[in-house]
Amino acid sequence: MIVFPNAKINIGINIIDRRPDGYHNIETIFYPLPIYDALEALPGDELTFNSSGLEIPGRIEDNLCIKGYHLIKKDYDLPPVNIHLLKHIPIGAGLGGGSANAAFFIKLINNLFSLGLTTIQMLDYARQLGADCAFFIENKPLFAFEKGDQFESIKLDLSKYKIVLVMPPVHVSTGEAYRGVRPSLVKDSLYDLILEPIQEWKHFIKNDFEESVFKNHPSIRGVKAALYEAGAIYASMSGSGASVFGIFEKTPDLSELEKTNQVFY
Numbered sequence: 001m002i003v004f005p006n007a008k009i010n011i012g013i014n015i016i017d018r019r020p021d022g023y024h025n026i027e028t029i030f031y032p033l034p035i036y037d038a039l040e041a042l043p044g045d046e047l048t049f050n051s052s053g054l055e056i057p058g059r060i061e062d063n064l065c066i067k068g069y070h071l072i073k074k075d076y077d078l079p080p081v082n083i084h085l086l087k088h089i090p091i092g093a094g095l096g097g098g099s100a101n102a103a104f105f106i107k108l109i110n111n112l113f114s115l116g117l118t119t120i121q122m123l124d125y126a127r128q129l130g131a132d133c134a135f136f137i138e139n140k141p142l143f144a145f146e147k148g149d150q151f152e153s154i155k156l157d158l159s160k161y162k163i164v165l166v167m168p169p170v171h172v173s174t175g176e177a178y179r180g181v182r183p184s185l186v187k188d189s190l191y192d193l194i195l196e197p198i199q200e201w202k203h204f205i206k207n208d209f210e211e212s213v214f215k216n217h218p219s220i221r222g223v224k225a226a227l228y229e230a231g232a233i234y235a236s237m238s239g240s241g242a243s244v245f246g247i248f249e250k251t252p253d254l255s256e257l258e259k260t261n262q263v264f265y
Contacts, residue, residue, distance in 0.1 A: 001042070001111065001112045002038060003104045003108050005037045005039055005100035005103070005104040005136065006032055006034060006100060007095040007097055008030050008032055008033055008096045008135060009031050009033050010030065010236075010238050011234075012194075012206060013207045015178075015182075015183045016185060017185070023131065023147045025145070025146055025183075026144070026146075026147070028143075028144050029142070030132070030144050031156065031158065033095065035095070035264055037087055037088050037097060039108065040084045041084075043081060044081055047069060047080045048080075048081075048083065049065065049083045049085070050083070050085075051084065052086050053085075054087040054091060056087055057091070065102060066083075067102070068102050069105070072125060079113075081112075090243060090262065094237065094239025096136070099129075099133040099135070102130065106126055107122060119137060122137045123137050131149050132144070132148050141154055141156040141157075158198075162265070163246070164232075164246050166223050166226075166257055166261050166262070167243045167262040168219050168220055169260070170241075172213055172217060174240050176240075177209045177240030177241065180211070180212025188204070190205065198233055205234070207237050209241060210237050213240065223257065226257055227244065227246030230246070230248075231248055231252055232248055234247045251265060
């Protein structure tokens with residue numbers, strides 16, 4: 001059985017305060033993006049994981065799909081599976097690719113072995129694997145809060161716009177990004193600000209990671225500026241970076257950015 005995990009972007013991120021468990025309370029808008037990996041799992045003689053495409057760092061046993069398998073196996077008598085991941089979503093980009101793989105793997109295993117898991121059960125498994133994994137279970141625009149794993153539904157449809165993603169040749173670790181932010185309470189919640197006309201978002205909706213990340217990696221700031229110069233209605237870094245997206249009314253000419261960056265239309 002094969003599934004196609006997709007990326008996401010964050011439209012705004014407010015870092016509100018640090019939690020006793022070491023995480024931060026945040027609020028953000030998650031929005032699905034049609035950039036895909038391909039994930040396949042089939043019954044096998046032993047549990048295996050292999051990948052192709054972009055190189056995946058770290059140990060196999062730390063991969064979220066493997067962790068997801070063991071998590072579900074605690075409650076269900078799962079047979080071994082052979083997992084193959086074709087990696088296309090940029091890694092370390094703030095696009096949630098690893099989280100998407102984990103959530104789609106939960107849904108795949110549920111269907112492959114007819115476990116009958118409810119959405120609530122799958123959300124619970126996903127939350128144990130990572131803060132934003134749960135978003136990809138329902139995989140629709142959501143307002144996220146607390147650790148980024150609690151949700152409220154929102155009405156947000158950007159289908160009439162063109163979302164362009166730029167991935168510069170820069171790596172930003174999540175730890176580095178969080179060390180640079182100063183948590184603060186917000187006056188106006190993103191839950192309300194997202195209702196403003198998209199043409200006004202650049203005046204009200206911000207990503208708290210940008211200030212420190214741009215300081216350390218000015219090339220990312222340059223990508224955002226270039227997107228606005230190309231006519232973006234709204235542009236922002238996604239997550240803790242390094243990717244930057246722009247929302248346009250029509251497909252822009254980004255030939256200059258394409259010379260030194262990976263661009264997804």
